[in-house]
Amino acid sequence: MHLFSVVSAAVAFSALADAYTWKNVKTGGGGGFTPGIVFNTGTKGVAYARTDIGGLYKLNSDDSWTPLTDFANSSTWNNWGIDAVATDALKPQTVYAAVGMYTNSWDPSNGAIIRSNDAGTTWSKTQLPFKVGGNMPGRGMGERLAIDPKLSSTLYFGARSGHGLWKSTDSGVTWSNVTKFPNVGNYVADATDSTGYNSDNQGIAWVTFDSNSSTTAGATSTIFVGVADTANSVYVSKDAGSSWSRLAGQPTGFLPHKGKLSPKEHALYISYSDGSGPYDGTNGSVWRYDITASTWKDISPGVDPYYGYGGLAVDLQKPGTIMVATLNSWYPDAIIWRSNNSGASWTPIWEYTSYPNENFYYGMSNTNAPWIPTVHDINTKTIGWMIESLEIDPFDSNHWLYGTGLSVYGGHDLLNWDTKHNVSISVLANGIEETSVQALIAPPGQSLVSAMGDIGGFVHSSLTAPPAAELPLFTTSTSVDYAGQVPKTLVRTGSASDGSAIQIALSNDAGATWNLDYGASTSQYGGNAVLNAGGDTVLWSTSANGVLVSQYTSSFSAVSGLPSGAAVASDKVNSTVFYGGSAGSFYVSRDTGKTFTSFGKLGSSSAVNKIVVNPTVAGDVWASTDTGLFHSTNYGGSFSKIAGPTVGYAFALGKSSSNTYKYNIFGFFTVNGVEALFESKDVGSTWTEISDSAHGFGSASSNPVTASLDTEGLVFVGTNGRGVFYGTP
Numbered sequence: 001m002h003l004f005s006v007v008s009a010a011v012a013f014s015a016l017a018d019a020y021t022w023k024n025v026k027t028g029g030g031g032g033f034t035p036g037i038v039f040n041t042g043t044k045g046v047a048y049a050r051t052d053i054g055g056l057y058k059l060n061s062d063d064s065w066t067p068l069t070d071f072a073n074s075s076t077w078n079n080w081g082i083d084a085v086a087t088d089a090l091k092p093q094t095v096y097a098a099v100g101m102y103t104n105s106w107d108p109s110n111g112a113i114i115r116s117n118d119a120g121t122t123w124s125k126t127q128l129p130f131k132v133g134g135n136m137p138g139r140g141m142g143e144r145l146a147i148d149p150k151l152s153s154t155l156y157f158g159a160r161s162g163h164g165l166w167k168s169t170d171s172g173v174t175w176s177n178v179t180k181f182p183n184v185g186n187y188v189a190d191a192t193d194s195t196g197y198n199s200d201n202q203g204i205a206w207v208t209f210d211s212n213s214s215t216t217a218g219a220t221s222t223i224f225v226g227v228a229d230t231a232n233s234v235y236v237s238k239d240a241g242s243s244w245s246r247l248a249g250q251p252t253g254f255l256p257h258k259g260k261l262s263p264k265e266h267a268l269y270i271s272y273s274d275g276s277g278p279y280d281g282t283n284g285s286v287w288r289y290d291i292t293a294s295t296w297k298d299i300s301p302g303v304d305p306y307y308g309y310g311g312l313a314v315d316l317q318k319p320g321t322i323m324v325a326t327l328n329s330w331y332p333d334a335i336i337w338r339s340n341n342s343g344a345s346w347t348p349i350w351e352y353t354s355y356p357n358e359n360f361y362y363g364m365s366n367t368n369a370p371w372i373p374t375v376h377d378i379n380t381k382t383i384g385w386m387i388e389s390l391e392i393d394p395f396d397s398n399h400w401l402y403g404t405g406l407s408v409y410g411g412h413d414l415l416n417w418d419t420k421h422n423v424s425i426s427v428l429a430n431g432i433e434e435t436s437v438q439a440l441i442a443p444p445g446q447s448l449v450s451a452m453g454d455i456g457g458f459v460h461s462s463l464t465a466p467p468a469a470e471l472p473l474f475t476t477s478t479s480v481d482y483a484g485q486v487p488k489t490l491v492r493t494g495s496a497s498d499g500s501a502i503q504i505a506l507s508n509d510a511g512a513t514w515n516l517d518y519g520a521s522t523s524q525y526g527g528n529a530v531l532n533a534g535g536d537t538v539l540w541s542t543s544a545n546g547v548l549v550s551q552y553t554s555s556f557s558a559v560s561g562l563p564s565g566a567a568v569a570s571d572k573v574n575s576t577v578f579y580g581g582s583a584g585s586f587y588v589s590r591d592t593g594k595t596f597t598s599f600g601k602l603g604s605s606s607a608v609n610k611i612v613v614n615p616t617v618a619g620d621v622w623a624s625t626d627t628g629l630f631h632s633t634n635y636g637g638s639f640s641k642i643a644g645p646t647v648g649y650a651f652a653l654g655k656s657s658s659n660t661y662k663y664n665i666f667g668f669f670t671v672n673g674v675e676a677l678f679e680s681k682d683v684g685s686t687w688t689e690i691s692d693s694a695h696g697f698g699s700a701s702s703n704p705v706t707a708s709l710d711t712e713g714l715v716f717v718g719t720n721g722r723g724v725f726y727g728t729p
């Protein structure tokens with residue numbers, strides 16, 4: 001139980017609730033960006049990983065990770081954007097995170113600092129008076145949140161958007177603006193971006209306490225702050241935060257990504273890049289600031305870098321042993337360097353012997369996620385990209401972790417770098433599931449198939465073991481459907497990384513192999529495609545070219561009568577019938593998609609969000625809208641409005657043996673004012689919430705849902721950043 005939901009409106013009207021058990025459909029490989037990993041420096045084995053859209057995780061002793069923020073629901077979905085995490089060296093069970101997704105209008109809510117005294121099992125929250133940007137540019141700079149190592153009731157948080165440096169002296173309960181801090185940052189990635197996303201001031205990048213300084217009234221005296229300002233990147237206070245000044249002698253020209261203290265050396269290491277990340281970087285440097293001597297030294301490992309530097313690790317057991325990573329070296333691969341002499345000299349993790357031949361000073365194991373080498377745009381990159389997090393376990397010099405744009409990696413023999421210059425790296429993301437799920441299908445008798453952002457999606461032949469390969473052809477898949485009467489025939493839309501290829505594909509073997517649909521042109525893309533019951537006709541509601549139809553893979557041509565952007569579905573039994581929905585009206589085609597006719601509005605709806613068709617009865621069709629849920633049993637000729645839901649998003653029909661309709665309904669609806677995941681076992685007469693205070697699934701409106709036609713009660717929920725969940729009663 002999460003503290004946030006002690007008073008749950010849902011409980012009041014779901015006394016008959018089936019408690020569902022929720023688990024991730026396992027991919028084992030993360031599947032997204034991990035901008036930060038933080039080890040506790042006081043207690044062995046305590047570490048956290050933060051993701052940009054999929055919440056926070058805690059490390060377990062077997063290298064697996066446990067999600068900690070699955071409470072995020074339709075009203076708190078922005079809590080899955082984790083802009084910073086801090087773990088208390090004096091109280092190992094205490095952890096804080098700065099949560100919020102966007103600082104522009106895409107996120108309606110202000111950010112918060114969440115805090116837990118039981119290692120993330122339960123949380124308390126303090127709302128901040130501004131937004132926090134866990135998925136904003138520069139999200140790998142950090143950590144923006146830091147706990148005073150001597151007086152852990154004191155914390156600092158570096159805000160974005162010009163909101164400055166914030167301080168708490170009561171363990172994160174209340175926060176106040178450190179108005180004396182002289183620089184709120186000035187770096188914006190692209191001032192011309194009218195959405196406010198790239199034009200936001202990235203603010204304060206990190207706060208690092210000097211644990212090897214004196215104390216002032218119990219608090220650490222010396223504090224360094226990195227700021228997103230290429231001319232003034234580092235500030236210092238020597239009086240526990242009373243006064244601040246620009247640190248003298250600092251390098252200029254780049255942004256400070258990480259500022260890591262090596263206490264026994266009494267040195268501050270800083271990685272710099274010319275961009276804020278996570279995708280960019282064409283130049284950068286690494287500097288060592290000797291705190292005692294107040295001297296700076298450029299210790300950059302790369303000569304003529306074409307990259308910036310991101311992840312930076314300090315071995316607390318071995319003063320002078322440090323590691324640094326390229327933020328992005330897109331070709332041939334990221335570079336990680338290690339030095340055991342404070343940066344005087346470095347050795348790389350790979351190097352050219354004679355171009356293009358390379359020596360690889362590592363072995364890579366993908367056993368935990370065998371699909372990783374099949375990722376469509378991985379090309380020559382084995383180490384990774386977007387490396388902002390790189391950490392050496394403070395209690396174990398052999399144990400290291402790093403996060404990339406795709407996964408979390410690391411190993412347990414890092415000291416072999418110094419002896420035989422060869423280490424074993426493994427995918428160590430077991431338990432992190434951070435994919436953005438675009439669509440899900442569970443055709444009868446077959447495996448779950450997912451369409452995903454950034455990685456194409458999977459045929460999930462097991463729910464508990466990672467898939468062997470991602471779906472081919474597309475770096476992002478946007479939709480997937482199966483033909484009702486030949487369910488091994490699938491259609492999938494997506495996009496290749498360069499956008500130059502056909503962006504729709506067909507499979508005749510339940511997703512094992514795919515061929516591009518040569519009826520399409522390369523200028524047709526996006527949206528949703530569905531197959532008719534017989535599997536010979538594709539109806540495609542594209543992003544830019546309206547609704548198109550193609551039979552027998554002939555050229556796609558515009559349909560008549562169905563507006564651009566319409567929701568589409570096919571009858572699962574009658575091959576000549578397709579359904580459409582747009583602006584609150586329902587449309588039917590009875591000529592295999594050539595022409596559509598509208599029977600008018602579904603009640604007072606102004607949007608049709610999803611159309612779901614009975615898998616075994618022709619003409620039986622459901623539509624969710626901005627006013628609720630509607631049901632027709634005569635090919636859309638007439639609809640009845642279902643009592644209960646007042647808004648509906650994605651939903652699905654799953655096997656039922658307890659009603660004569662033979663299907664239960666699962667989906668995201670607003671019922672009695674609560675927007676959540678509901679189930680109806682009586683064809684819509686009564687509704688029970690099956691999400692709960694510990695499983696909120698984030699934003700309801702973006703989550704795909706499907707349900708098993710073979711196993712009663714088995715329901716699948718896709719999320720935007722927390723992978724696919726499956727639930728069983």
Ligand SMILES: *[C@@H]1O[C@H](CO)[C@@H](O)[C@H](O)[C@H]1NC(C)=O
Binds near residue numbers: 076675
């Ligand atoms: C979502 O979470 C918030 C905070 O815990 C809670 O107040 C709200 O009731 C939850 N909403 C639903 C639909 O459960």
Ligand SMILES: *[C@@H]1O[C@H](CO)[C@@H](O)[C@H](O)[C@H]1NC(C)=O
Binds near residue numbers: 129130162178180182
């Ligand atoms: C916090 O203080 C800074 C000055 O350091 C100021 O620019 C900023 O507007 C303040 N932010 C808020 C939210 O009060």
Ligand SMILES: *[C@@H]1O[C@H](CO)[C@@H](O)[C@H](O)[C@H]1NC(C)=O
Binds near residue numbers: 212264292
């Ligand atoms: C503090 O730094 C000095 C070097 O300036 C070093 O000799 C000493 O061991 C450090 N102390 C701690 C506790 O790290």
Ligand SMILES: *[C@@H]1O[C@H](CO)[C@@H](O)[C@H](O)[C@H]1NC(C)=O
Binds near residue numbers: 253283284
């Ligand atoms: C990279 O930055 C360094 C240090 O500022 C500068 O000397 C060098 O010219 C830059 N390289 C390029 C290619 O701009």
Ligand SMILES: *[C@@H]1O[C@H](CO)[C@@H](O)[C@H](O)[C@H]1NC(C)=O
Binds near residue numbers: 359422
């Ligand atoms: C390092 O070890 C791996 C096997 O773990 C091997 O493939 C690789 O060739 C080794 N590198 C060198 C330079 O010997």
Ligand SMILES: *[C@@H]1O[C@H](CO)[C@@H](O)[C@H](O)[C@H]1NC(C)=O
Binds near residue numbers: 339340417418421
């Ligand atoms: C330091 O690193 C160098 C280069 O990898 C290595 O040859 C040397 O043995 C290392 N020294 C120690 C004490 O590990």
Ligand SMILES: *[C@@H]1O[C@H](CO)[C@@H](O)[C@H](O)[C@H]1NC(C)=O
Binds near residue numbers: 576618
């Ligand atoms: C399928 O739909 C077509 C077109 O409306 C209709 O003529 C035909 O009777 C339907 N077939 C069945 C089996 O219902």
